[in-house]
Amino acid sequence: MRRLLFLNGIKAFEAAARTGSFAGAGAELNVSAAAVSRMVHLLEDRLGVGLFERKANRLAMTPAGRAYQSGLTPIFDALASLTAQVTASSGVRVLTIGVGPTFAMRWLIPRLADFRKHAPDIDVRITTGGAAAPFGDDWSCGIKLGDGEWPGLVAEPLFAADLVPVCAPRLAQQLKRPGDLRGPSLLRVAHSPGDWPSWLKASGVARITARGPEFQFYGQALQAAVDGLGIAMGIRPYIDDDIAAGRLVAPFALTVPKGMQWYLVYRSFQTEQRDFAAFRRWIMRSAAGPTVRDKGRKKIAEM
Incomplete structure (x- = not known):
């Protein structure tokens, strides 16, 4: 016979463990943080095991709590997915x-x-x-x-997320070796400041510093390269279609692993x-x- 202890407390604990706070769990479950705390405390009493260490500004799970949460979250995820399948229209x-x-x-x-x-x-x-x-x-x-x-x-x-410079075909004709690169023409991506330094160091021209226009996303920098604004740092698979279509080319053979x-x-x-x-x-x-x-x-x- 299946023995399930205090499902409300289990749900409260899993939410608190996943969100990192009783307040976060309360917002998710539409109850107060105090109510979540009470349910978790009752669950701990019934299990006879401490699940959290209550500290001044945060919750820290005990080893038992970590083990319990690592098993509970996939179960709740699977339950949510199964429920969505059962309630979905049969034709969708x-x-x-x-x-x-x-x-x-x-x-x-x-x-x-x-x-x-x-x-x-x-x-x-x-x-x-x-x-x-x-x-x-x-x-x-x-x-x-x-x-x-x-x-x-x-x-x-x-x-593999390998890095390789790319640019419009006309600009590529001017690039015979890495030393031909110029800092103001090297387009940058704000969230990946290490791309150009990594590639330039590997190519033996670490003295060059990328100082071209900066973009928020790779896609924006690559579009700027297509339009001839400068040379972007390409990363696969973002560049595959543009290279296949001839909108971009990779003027140098050297590729450098991004590390991811x-x-x-x-x-x-x-x-x-x-x-x-x-x-x-x-x-x-x-x-x-x-x-x-x-x-x-x-x-x-x-x-």
Whole structure:
């Protein structure tokens, strides 16, 4: 016989552990922070185990609390997903993908028509957020740049995030060696200030400092490069389509690892869901396609 102790207390504890505070849990559960605290205290009494260490300005989980939360969160996630499936219209199959705006615009959206050919009955919904955006409760999966370590989530590598300068073909004709680069022409991305220094150091021209216009996102810098404003630091897969189409070229052979990779990120129970399984098969196959950097260099040679 299944023995479940005090479900309200378990739900209160899981929310407090995940949000890091009784106030955050209360906002999520529509109760007061004091009510959450009481329910967690009752749960601890019934379990006979302390789950939190109450400190002046924060909550700290005990080892037992960490172990309990690591098991509870996937269970609640799976329950929410199952409930959504059961209550959804029988004719609608929804796949929600969390992805950054530049990845969405420069790689995913241009390829969604191909996915629709393989799975025309799946309603794809894209929700965007930056690299630091938390994994959403309603996401089927996410595509993230990082080190592959997201607690509680499965992360499968998609692309290596190698850095290589790119520019418009006409500008590339003036670049024979890295020493031809000039600081004011090097376009920058605000959230990745280390890209140019890393590549310039590896190329032996660390004395050059990027001082060109600064943009918030890679996509903006790459569009500026297409328009001839300067040389952007390209990162795969953002540059694949522009290089394949000849809008951008990579004038130098040197590529430098960014130190991170792109991953397909999801909760383990999603592997049992056919819509996610179909998307996973498709994106793994699409990501395994050949790189296009050599095509870009070949275009320069043919000019």
